Amino acid sequence: MEKKWWHGKTAYQIYPKSFYDSNGDGIGDLPGIIEKLDYLQELGIEILWISPVYVSPCADQGYDIADYYGIDPKFGTMEDMDRLLEETKKRGIAVLMDLVVNHCSDEHEWFRKALEDPDGEYGKYFYIEDMKDGALPTNWSGYFGGDVWEPIPGTDKCYLHVFHKKQPDLNWENPKVREEIYNMVNWWLDKGLAGFRVDAIVNIKKPLPFTSYPADRDDGRSSMDQVLKHASGIGEFLGELRDRTFASHDAFTIGEVFNVSDDEMADYIGENGYFSSMFDFRQTLEGKSILGWLDSRIPSPDDYKRCCFESQAQGEACGYLANIIENHDEPRGVSHYLPKHAQHETGKKLLATMYFMQKGLPFIYQGQELGMENKGDWTIEEIDDCSTHGEYQRCLEAGCSEERALEIVSHYSRDNARTPFQWDDSAQAGFTNGTPWLVVNETYKKINAAEQVTRADSVLSYYKKMIALRKNPQYAETIVYGKTEPIMTEEHDIMAYFRRGEGRDLFVIGNFDCISRTVEVSEMTAKAKVLLNNCEDFELSEGMLTLKPHQALVVAL
Ligand code: TEU
Numbered sequence: 001m002e003k004k005w006w007h008g009k010t011a012y013q014i015y016p017k018s019f020y021d022s023n024g025d026g027i028g029d030l031p032g033i034i035e036k037l038d039y040l041q042e043l044g045i046e047i048l049w050i051s052p053v054y055v056s057p058c059a060d061q062g063y064d065i066a067d068y069y070g071i072d073p074k075f076g077t078m079e080d081m082d083r084l085l086e087e088t089k090k091r092g093i094a095v096l097m098d099l100v101v102n103h104c105s106d107e108h109e110w111f112r113k114a115l116e117d118p119d120g121e122y123g124k125y126f127y128i129e130d131m132k133d134g135a136l137p138t139n140w141s142g143y144f145g146g147d148v149w150e151p152i153p154g155t156d157k158c159y160l161h162v163f164h165k166k167q168p169d170l171n172w173e174n175p176k177v178r179e180e181i182y183n184m185v186n187w188w189l190d191k192g193l194a195g196f197r198v199d200a201i202v203n204i205k206k207p208l209p210f211t212s213y214p215a216d217r218d219d220g221r222s223s224m225d226q227v228l229k230h231a232s233g234i235g236e237f238l239g240e241l242r243d244r245t246f247a248s249h250d251a252f253t254i255g256e257v258f259n260v261s262d263d264e265m266a267d268y269i270g271e272n273g274y275f276s277s278m279f280d281f282r283q284t285l286e287g288k289s290i291l292g293w294l295d296s297r298i299p300s301p302d303d304y305k306r307c308c309f310e311s312q313a314q315g316e317a318c319g320y321l322a323n324i325i326e327n328h329d330e331p332r333g334v335s336h337y338l339p340k341h342a343q344h345e346t347g348k349k350l351l352a353t354m355y356f357m358q359k360g361l362p363f364i365y366q367g368q369e370l371g372m373e374n375k376g377d378w379t380i381e382e383i384d385d386c387s388t389h390g391e392y393q394r395c396l397e398a399g400c401s402e403e404r405a406l407e408i409v410s411h412y413s414r415d416n417a418r419t420p421f422q423w424d425d426s427a428q429a430g431f432t433n434g435t436p437w438l439v440v441n442e443t444y445k446k447i448n449a450a451e452q453v454t455r456a457d458s459v460l461s462y463y464k465k466m467i468a469l470r471k472n473p474q475y476a477e478t479i480v481y482g483k484t485e486p487i488m489t490e491e492h493d494i495m496a497y498f499r500r501g502e503g504r505d506l507f508v509i510g511n512f513d514c515i516s517r518t519v520e521v522s523e524m525t526a527k528a529k530v531l532l533n534n535c536e537d538f539e540l541s542e543g544m545l546t547l548k549p550h551q552a553l554v555v556a557l
């Protein structure tokens with residue numbers, strides 16, 4: 001595999017609105033990120049993905065962009081952005097912005113012009129269709145619930161939005177739209193960005209002409225996941241995007257790509273793929289249902305292990321995947337993948353070890369390095385996220401009581417990941433001097449950065465050790481490029497794998513069980529060197545290794 005500058009790094013995702021508020025308006029901002037760059041540098045971060053800070057009415061928290069060339073005043077100014085690029089450069093941190101081009105905001109100039117004249121030039125920037133006798137063009141079900149079509153007042157027309165109705169889909173079939181997008185991407189890359197995380201990109205190719213598909217739910221609608229299976233030819237758009245923008249800038253790009261088959265993987269992230277890398281969402285999707293959170297199931301450690309190993313094999317075949325346990329759309333990883341009995345610092349380090357030591361580019365989502373948890377005990381009034389409100393509605397329509405509906409959405413709500421970063425144990429977790437836009441998680445009194453920075457056995461200190469190990473010249477080749485070889489795959493609640501490198505092998509093992517477990521590891525001899533251990537010691541005798549409950553080890557063989 002051809003080596004790239006980014007392979008050996010550790011990446012970090014910032015959700016700006018919730019990271020650090022520098023001016024007391026309750027909203028995290030760019031100057032706030034700049035203030036905290038030393039924290040990120042000390043952690044060992046070398047790639048930063050910043051979720052959208054463009055001009056946005058924030059119907060979907062910045063993923064609804066009204067001006068791609070401007071910074072929203074609530075997040076700061078373009079000067080702040082330039083300063084951020086300078087300050088990150090000084091610290092050897094590459095910056096990725098979010099590229100959100102499946103849709104824009106209904107407040108974008110293009111859409112306003114489209115509404116003024118749906119049959120005119122800008123009408124063709126979107127998908128605007130006639131409603132026949134009041135009927136919508138298709139039965140597609142939007143990601144956030146309800147229809148994907150919104151009537152245009154005063155006309156017999158409607159426009160397509162697969163996400164929020166304030167996020168009209170851009171018409172990629174129109175060469176002018178693509179041209180506008182490429183110009184904008186190049187403008188940002190010329191400014192000094194290292195690249196982009198590419199949002200919801202699998203949605204840009206619609207199956208045309210518009211038609212309904214068999215219903216997969218009681219309301220007669222067909223979910224977008226099903227709909228997209230009928231679309232073909234997305235590669236022409238993605239190849240053109242790459243050739244016209246990323247390629248000439250040698251940009252690093254990471255796709256938010258769902259449901260790619262083994263055969264398509266190479267097109268996406270193989271040699272000259274559309275993107276440099278893509279997120280491995282196999283475990284993110286495990287247990288999720290196209291019918292929504294109501295029908296979803298929380299994965300067990302054995303499910304988690306199986307998903308990881310399947311993806312490791314897929315990635316080995318043709319590219320370099322990015323590994324995550326959470327992001328701004330998902331429950332906190334420690335609240336989702338760990339059994340209740342493991343939801344403590346030792347267990348959090350166990351999960352961290354299992355994901356971080358796999359082959360691929362590790363992304364840490366803000367607060368993950370502290371072991372931040374789901375808030376869990378939400379009231380529906382406290383929840384801001386549009387997708388959670390859609391899912392709540394779905395639960396009620398399916399006959400759930402309000403109490404049951406709240407219980408379901410409380411686990412999956414995207415707001416679990418969006419509560420303010422827990423900097424210290426002062427009011428509002430040290431995130432703001434004002435009133436935060438979203439409630440803080442009460443756990444901040446115990447789980448916060450200030451406390452963990454000073455403590456050698458904190459989750460944060462453990463993440464620092466893992467990141468440092470990834471850069472340690474003695475082991476980096478194996479950690480970054482070594483092949484993942486699963487073992488003990490049938491061993492319930494044990495996850496174990498070798499990383500086979502050139503001349504040096506590592507062994508990674510974790511016990512998700514609440515009792516001690518003894519397993520046979522003939523390759524682990526007395527001369528094996530323990531590089532990471534989330535417990536004080538371990539027991540090895542004549543090839544038999546005994547792990548304490550929730551113990552994880554990384555061993556150089
Ligand atoms: O997410 C795309 C996506 O598929 C998710 O919306 C997912 O289906 C949903 O979060 C499940 O609750 C991206 C962004 O990451 C997300 O924050 C945006 O809302 C979305 O695109 C629209 O831009």
Ligand code: CA
Nearest residue numbers: 021023027029
């Ligand atoms: Ca602010």
